[in-house]
Amino acid sequence: MDQTVKTETTAPITPAQHIKAGIKFTILMVWLIVMLIPFLILEGLKVSASAKIVRFWHIGARKITGIKVEQIGSPSDTLPLLMLGNHTSYLDIPVINSLFTVNFIAKSEVRNWPGIGFLARCCQTIFVERRAIKSHDQIKILRQKILPDRRLVLFAEGTSTDGSVVLPFKSSLMEFVFDQKIAEVCHVQPVTVICLKETSDRTSPEPEHVLYPWFDDTTLAFHFWRFLATKGCTVKVHFSPSRPVSDFANRKELTQWAHAGVQQGYATILKKS
Secondary structure (H helix, E strand, C coil): CCCCCCCCCCCCCHHHHHHHHHHHHHHHHHHHHHHHHHEEEEECCCCCHHHHHHHHHHHHHHHHHHHHEEEEEECCCCCCEEEEECCCCCHHHHHHCCCCEEEEEEEEEHCCCHHHHHHHCCCCCCCEEHHHHHHHHHHHHHHEEEEEEEEEEEECCCCCCCCCCCCCCHHHHHHHHHHHHCCCCCEEEEEEEEEECCCCCCCCCCCCCCCCCCCCCCCCHHHHHHHHHHEEEEEEEEEEECCCCCCCCCCHHHHHHHHHHHHHHHHHHCCCC
């Protein structure tokens, strides 16, 4: 988390909103415990159905927290698939994971985040170190994980933003799909996620810059509690058409194409195209 500068502020949380947040948090924890029991049983038995439980939990978590999702386009049916997208918040995870079964690629620090790290491990998140000295080892891990039929999501900006811009994509980890076995069968697809601000003028939608994005020095606990204190939000997810990896000469060419696809999705959502 970091990058862009916050330009908007929020009003203090009222007592009534604290009560609302407390109720939502309690329901969310009960939902987690209820779903965690069958998940752990199936994981212990090595049953693949546990991935469906993860998706079902995220659907429930999204509804409890008040996140509405509107989808434009569809994720590619071709597997394996690498999806490259922008990133504004940890809330992007339940948004995307509620739409289909997927594994996220995350920086290694996330593993130790309170609460989030535990959930990320349950979701079989692939943790990588992005330092150049580790890149070769990480590429080997990713090559093993995507074959034969995984769908992986990588937030290619390498950080989170306030949703007002799409930062340049980092290409270093894209190298893993250029393995010959992977390039022959793998597709890549840009995905754009934007939380929209509540406005009376639906003809001029704007990104929400404060309540949903988590990019500055606000603590995770306070940000999440503040979000629970609201009625929720609407998030739009745009899927651009996918292309086979074999269409691209190298990772930089692929990265530039994916970045342009995410920007086009951004323009489409905001009706600028």
